[in-house]
Amino acid sequence: MFAITREPLDPRPLVDAVRRDESGAVALFYGVVRNENMGRSVRYLEYDAYEAMALKKMREVADEVCAKYPLTGIGVLHRIGRLEIGETSLLVAVSSPHRKEAFEACHEAVDRVKQTVPVWKKEVWDDGSQWIEGYVPEVRQ
Amino acid sequence: MFAITREPLDPRPLVDAVRRDESGAVALFYGVVRNENMGRSVRYLEYDAYEAMALKKMREVADEVCAKYPLTGIGVLHRIGRLEIGETSLLVAVSSPHRKEAFEACHEAVDRVKQTVPVWKKEVWDDGSQWIEGYVPEVRQ
Amino acid sequence: MPEIHVRLFAGLHDLVGRRELVLSMPDGATIGQLRDRLGEEYPIVQPLLSTLVCAVDEEYVAPEHVLRDGEDVALIPPISGGS
Amino acid sequence: MPEIHVRLFAGLHDLVGRRELVLSMPDGATIGQLRDRLGEEYPIVQPLLSTLVCAVDEEYVAPEHVLRDGEDVALIPPISGGS
Numbered sequence: 001m002f003a004i005t006r007e008p009l010d011p012r013p014l015v016d017a018v019r020r021d022e023s024g025a026v027a028l029f030y031g032v033v034r035n036e037n038m039g040r041s042v043r044y045l046e047y048d049a050y051e052a053m054a055l056k057k058m059r060e061v062a063d064e065v066c067a068k069y070p071l072t073g074i075g076v077l078h079r080i081g082r083l084e085i086g087e088t089s090l091l092v093a094v095s096s097p098h099r100k101e102a103f104e105a106c107h108e109a110v111d112r113v114k115q116t117v118p119v120w121k122k123e124v125w126d127d128g129s130q131w132i133e134g135y136v137p138e139v140r141q
Numbered sequence: 142m143f144a145i146t147r148e149p150l151d152p153r154p155l156v157d158a159v160r161r162d163e164s165g166a167v168a169l170f171y172g173v174v175r176n177e178n179m180g181r182s183v184r185y186l187e188y189d190a191y192e193a194m195a196l197k198k199m200r201e202v203a204d205e206v207c208a209k210y211p212l213t214g215i216g217v218l219h220r221i222g223r224l225e226i227g228e229t230s231l232l233v234a235v236s237s238p239h240r241k242e243a244f245e246a247c248h249e250a251v252d253r254v255k256q257t258v259p260v261w262k263k264e265v266w267d268d269g270s271q272w273i274e275g276y277v278p279e280v281r282q
Numbered sequence: 283m284p285e286i287h288v289r290l291f292a293g294l295h296d297l298v299g300r301r302e303l304v305l306s307m308p309d310g311a312t313i314g315q316l317r318d319r320l321g322e323e324y325p326i327v328q329p330l331l332s333t334l335v336c337a338v339d340e341e342y343v344a345p346e347h348v349l350r351d352g353e354d355v356a357l358i359p360p361i362s363g364g365s
Numbered sequence: 366m367p368e369i370h371v372r373l374f375a376g377l378h379d380l381v382g383r384r385e386l387v388l389s390m391p392d393g394a395t396i397g398q399l400r401d402r403l404g405e406e407y408p409i410v411q412p413l414l415s416t417l418v419c420a421v422d423e424e425y426v427a428p429e430h431v432l433r434d435g436e437d438v439a440l441i442p443p444i445s446g447g448s
Contacts, residue, residue, distance in 0.1 A: 053439065118444055119445070136416055137425050137444060
């Protein structure tokens with residue numbers, strides 16, 4: 001299950017989608033909006049995305065991670081639009097027969113999502129706002 | 142939030158309980174009942190616990206992990222009784238400002254739960270059953 | 283003679299058929315001796331005794347722990363919680 | 366002259382005030398030249414150009430990529446998804 005959506009993210013169908021009867025472990029990551037960044041108080045975040053490419057890159061991350069770890073399932077959901085403090089922007093779920101692979105693969109998938117999926121966030125403060133510059137994506141030669 | 146219960150585990154109140162406005166990441170682990178172990182097909186599992194001590198040890202694991210990582214919250218739920226394939230036996234949720242600590246602390250908390258919390262599982266197969274012998278808990282001197 | 287309240291779980295519970303029992307032990311007896319005594323009274327549990335750890339008042343203790351009257355001892359086979 | 370369909374996101378979208386635009390580029394022009402051209406037409410985006418990566422048909426490409434007529438180019442400032 002992969003999606004970019006403006007609606008609140010629901011982990012339940014994602015976990016159901018990645019779990020198989022062979023799964024002994026599911027690792028689920030929530031990226032949530034926190035009230036502070038680099039010492040500045042954040043009012044809310046605004047996410048933008050190149051939706052079609054973001055979906056494609058999410059699937060590529062999943063394929064990469066599945067090729068590296070013995071997984072039974074993986075899924076990624078990203079929310080865009082305006083998100084308030086405490087709301088979930090990203091869900092990454094990974095299932096595997098044993099817990100070690102689930103944790104490692106989930107962590108790696110989240111890292112890769114942040115490095116390659118074209119999504120942007122703008123922090124809005126009381127006295128201004130700024131698009132956050134995170135990773136410059138790598139060009140595969 | 143810490144509990145031993147015979148009811149199905151619900152991750153939502155657990156995640157709500159561990160998240161703070163300072164949290165940027167929540168790592169949630171599901172231990173789920175899988176259909177196979179050591180090459181044998183499993184019909185269902187039966188969990189037993191020394192409930193009062195299990196709760197105490199779950200809290201100790203949380204204190205340990207909180208002392209080691211900069212977390213904003215942690216919680217552990219364990220289900221006991223009969224569990225079918227695909228049902229969740231264990232939930233461990235950890236929140237922190239950044240994802241790396243959330244993943245590492247959650248993984249470590251799950252490992253420690255399995256090493257110290259007095260819970261036992263019996264595998265039931267088509268032709269018999271067996272209590273699984275996992276970890277011999279360490280005695281602190 | 284200290285009377286010890288003993289809790290049984292998992293395989294021990296199945297084999298002995300009881301969740302709890304009370305054993306009278308000699309003065310100065312240790313957890314290790316309690317374990318041996320259980321094996322004498324319930325020979326069927328003998329195979330489980332070598333990997334048994336005990337907990338007193340919800341804390342794991344060494345076999346050298348000396349029992350006191352009324353103490354609450356849980357017999358803890360190797361644990362296997364989680365998934 | 367190849368006509369290039371250009372997509373703008375995040376800060377670029379805010380500064381240019383448009384989500385998409387079409388630029389006519391000389392034959393044989395590269396992604397790098399498209400980027401320079403954008404800076405000429407919209408000087409306000411100059412500070413963003415040095416860290417800009419481009420994607421053609423939903424794949425990141427190097428500045429040496431030669432544009433073809435009708436190509437779909439997305440201008441990708443440093444990404445910051447997740448949390």
